[in-house]
Amino acid sequence: MARVLVGVKRVIDYAVKIRVKPDKKGVITDGVKHSMNPFDEIAVEEAVRMKEKKLVSEIIAVSCGPTQSQEVLRTALAMGVDKGIHVEVSGPDYETLQPIHVSKILAKIAQQEHIDLIIVGKQAIDDDSNQTAQMTAAVLDWPQATFASKVEKGDKELTVTREIDGGLETIKCKIPAVISADLRLNEPRYATLPNIMKAKKKPITKITPQDLGVDISPRIKIISVDDPPVRQAGVILPDVDTLVTKLKEGGHIP
Amino acid sequence: MFSSLNRARSLLSLIRYYSSEVLPQLTKDRYPNIKRGNYAVLTQDHLQYFVDLLGRNRVLNDPSDCETYNIDFIKSVRGYSQCVLKPQTTEEVSKILSFCDEHRLAVCPQGGNTGLVGGSVPVFDEVILSTTLMNKIISIDDISGVLVCEAGCILEELEHALGEQGLMMPLDLGAKGSCRIGGNVSTNAGGLRLIRYGNLHGNVLGVEAVKANGQIIDCLSTLKKDNTGYHLKHLFIGSEGTLGVVTKVVIHCPQKPTSLSLAFFGLESFDNILSTFKRAKKELGEILSSCEMLDAQSLNVVKTHLKLKSPIDDYPYYMVIETSGSNEQHDEEKLNRFLEGVMGDGLVMDGTVTNEPGKMRSIWDLRERITEALMYDGYLYKYDISLPIKDFYSLIPKMIERLGSDATRISGYGHIGDGNIHLNISVPKFRQDVLKKIEPYVYELTSQLKGSVSAEHGVGFRKPPYIHYSKSQNSIDLMKDLKKMMDPNNILNPYKVLPF
Structure with a gap:
């Protein structure tokens, strides 16, 4: 049976309002609620469902980031993942950590752990890169099935339905492979209390990129992070005539 | 051509139907x-x-x-x-x-x-x-x-x-x-x-x-x-x-508060709700900031009409417990001990707990959007009653027995911590005879139990x-x-x- 690796990133929770740091070199993360990247949750859910269908023997979750990344690993363990690997990257190193680095880390772990299938979220909601799955496949020279909205796993191959512009595409690819999860792939479960308790006893191994021989020296320099432009307040007009005049003034209608 | 005309017609009648439905009768x-x-x-x-x-x-x-x-x-x-x-x-x-x-x-x-x-x-x-x-x-x-x-x-x-x-x-x-x-x-x-x-x-x-x-x-x-x-x-x-x-x-x-957590429980009986509440007060102490209950009918209404998802399987009763404080580690430790206790003693059958804002929002929606969801049932007879806590849920079985098939749904949910239950009886359309069956009966019962006929509304x-x-x-x-x-x-x- 297959062994699955899932990537889980710790990101600022989607319900939290993002604030830019005063020096414009990033966003404020201190004291801000984080949670698992929602697309990664979908990836975890898919792996757990495969395990429940006895298509998978073991699921390993990997998270790269500071110590707190272990919280999202715990969540993954509570959802049904078997063990966690925390690749510690913190401080300035983490600020410039990019998909190129993460994909090399994932590829290395996949080889060490004899992984057959890697599932990651299609993108993280903080940097929106949408590159990790593709790059990991390239590093390993494995096939990739990105933007998956349905995955059927056979013995040696996968049938994956992909969300593409204007419709769906169904492809087959050989295992081992890399899948990236799209929004409609599944609806992730809540970790239930008994499983949250069990998860506390599941192992999390801590390693560093150096242990894996992956160079994480920065490839980019952050020049500036800016807030999106503020939407101008609307005005209430007394009648249609004024509206028409305003629209004409603004050049919106001839 | 024909079919599109037909569709337009049926759409029109649908609009007419709903707009006449939407406007309640003049008081x-x-x-x-x-x-x-x-x-x-x-x-x-x-x-x-x-x-x-x-x-x-x-x-x-x-x-x-x-x-x-x-x-x-x-x-x-x-x-x-x-x-x-x-x-x-x-x-x-x-x-x-x-x-x-x-x-x-x-x-x-x-x-x-x-x-x-x-x-x-x-x-x-x-x-x-x-x-x-x-x-x-x-x-x-x-x-x-x-x-x-x-x-x-x-x-x-x-x-x-x-x-x-x-x-x-x-x-x-x-x-x-x-x-x-x-x-x-x-x-x-x-x-x-x-x-x-x-x-x-x-x-x-x-x-x-x-x-x-x-x-x-x-x-x-x-x-x-x-x-x-x-x-x-x-x-x-x-x-x-x-x-x-x-x-x-x-x-x-x-x-x-800088530290917030939310738990959602499934329970087998109302007595277990009371015991869980008592323990929450004792074991969570000052960090307990909300203690709510809902019955199966109340959860069903948000699942059916709003397509919300329950974190756990079906139980006759559910609770939502929120903790808030100023120290995450301290709160988590207390909450974990409490959770292990109520699960271990079989008071809580299943549940979930989270401190992620997005997930907390989704769980709160299950409780907060009941009123909104109930309106899809049609007309609502709403009662907001304070009762001594041991009698908190006692009205619901009595109303079910009294109304039988007259009601589409009879549900109870509310602030167990404050002894305040929201009793909701939904029917497809307002009916005077149903109203007469409910009132003043529901108020008489409340009065007998020394409750208040209006707790917070x-x-x-x-x-x-x-x-x-x-x-x-x-x-x-x-x-x-x-x-x-x-x-x-x-x-x-x-x-x-x-x-x-």
């Missing part, structure tokens, strides 16, 4: 026993005075513009007011009221119109005084935690503004996105945090209100302690706009005949005396609160 027709008071009928001259005072844009008198102000949120009552006034200042409110008092025009004060007992909409043609444009925050003091603001501020907007200063509102309720603080204060709204922060009689430090004759009563104290004379502000808290119109409020706001239009189930005749008489003294012409929110 005067549904309750023919209630007679219009001897008030003046709005004239062009009256309107002209209002237009001169407020300007054309802040006086609505087109029937379609007035419609939403005439219908309550749960579409149970409908007035036919032809005039909505939108003052921006206390002085304008004062001028409106003194004019109305002089000309014997009845007035219905209205905030966010989210009330559930028909208190915020006119019964007949009362002039509607909407506080929607009185929505300025006057000051927030981050040291004392004192907020001063106008009555028309939306609860959720206050919450956001306070959040910037590390503070929060002491009350939170499902309608927070639309309800306005003046209405919250006027109705002494309860909600989800009452168990921790108490009700508004404790949290409101000061009130500015305008009496029926236009006199401004300035009790806008920002002091935590002020024992000088009678505490007049309390007259305006919970009197539902019958003694005065609240124009400004001062609220004592607690520190916003107030009396409004729908419950004055039943106030005596919870208040003695002498108390009611004193209320009437107060009303007579403060509003001798009875122009403020008539037909509400007090029995005629």
